[in-house]
Amino acid sequence: MRLCAENLSARRGEDLLFLNVSFQLESGGALLLTGANGSGKSTLLRVVAGLLQPESGRVQCQIDDGSEMRPVPELSHYLGHKNGMKRELTVGENLDFWKRYLGDTSPGRSLAVEEAADAVGLSGITHLPYGYMSAGQQRRFAMARLLVAHRPIWILDEPTAALDAKADLMFANLVKQHRQGGGIVLAATHQPIGLQDAQQIVMQGFVYSDLEIAE
C-alpha cells in the first residue's frame, strides 16, 4: 500500500497555513507531525482525512502496485480531539455502531466489540453507558473504534493526551501491531506512541501568509 500526498496547501481564515507539503508513506510507514501549538498539525491531518478541503494538492492511496488510486477517507480511521461517541448509548452500542457504519474496507481482520474492549484493557464494562466512563476510559474506548473496523490508515490527533503511562504503552503497542500488519499511521503527538522510524514534518504555522499559490 502507498499513500501519496502531493503539494498540499491549506488556508485558515484568510491566511495560508502551509504550502506545498508532500510526502509518501508505504505499508508499515508512519508520519509524525510536530510543531508548536497552532502550527497546523491538526489542519494537515484533517486535510489528509478528507475533513477539510485543501487550497491545493491532493492525497490518494494505492492498495497494491498497479491498482487504481483511492481516496483516503475510504481507507482511514480519524481519531481527533473528540471521541466521537454518544454519552447516552452504552459503550457496546457505540462500538457496534462504528463497526457497522465503517465496515472493513480491505483485507484484514477487525475485532469483535468485546475483543476490542479487551485490547484496550477494559473488558466487561461495555454494557454501561459511555457517559459513565472516566475521561481516560472514554479515550481508550475511542481507540477501540480503530479495532472494530479494519482500516489500513490511522490518522491520529494527540491520541494519548491526558492518558496515563500504562495507556500510552497500551496504545503504542496497538500502533506497532497495526504497522507490523502493513498499516500506515499519521499522528500529531508529543508522546512516544509506536512511531519508531517515522518520517517527520515540523509544522511552522502561518509562515507563508503573504504568498499566493501558483496555479
Ligand SMILES: Nc1ncnc2c1ncn2[C@@H]1O[C@H](COP(=O)(O)OP(=O)(O)OP(=O)(O)O)[C@@H](O)[C@H]1O
Ligand atoms: N476554522 C478556523 N478559522 C480560522 N483559523 C483557524 C480555524 N481553525 C484553526 N485555525 C487556526 O489555524 C492555526 C492552526 O491550527 P491547528 O489546530 O491546525 O494547529 P495545531 O498545530 O494542531 O495546534 P495544537 O498543537 O494547539 O493542537 C491556528 O492558528 C488556529 O487558530
